[in-house]
Amino acid sequence: MAQSSMQNIAREFPVKSGVDRKDRKKLAQMLTKIVGSSHVLYAKIRGVHWNVVGPAFYSLHKMTEEQYEDLNTAIDDMAERIRAIGFSAPTGLATMMEDSIITDQTSLINANDMVQELVEDHEKMACLLRDGVGAADEVDDVKTADMLTERVGVHEEAAWMLRAIIS
């Protein structure tokens, strides 16, 4: 009998990578938090990209474009990593917002405040990612640790560049 399409749902895969299921599950939860937070940050960065005005318009418009494009790729890689370690990737904006450590911004605030908020958000992301590296290292998931290590640097650099613009 043909399987109904309802059964084609991403389920947990048996993975024998040398990392225990309970450890992989913990990492999947950590990655889910990172993916959710990255989604909220992505939306915030685009809000700045679209709405920024003032003397730093061009630099901020350009810089934010680079940042959200980079985040878009990273979100995809990290969500796919959750699948590769055996679990389902998050789906739905509401779920991702629930998992996010980054607070959504729904009102228009002045350019300096918007950028200041992004600086703090990038710093929060760097901290979260650093925790993720620690958790992945602890259970010898070298691939996840490697992926997240690179992201720590990206967010630290993004915070520095944005801060330099408003200094």
Ligand SMILES: [Fe+2]
């Ligand atoms: Fe654009």
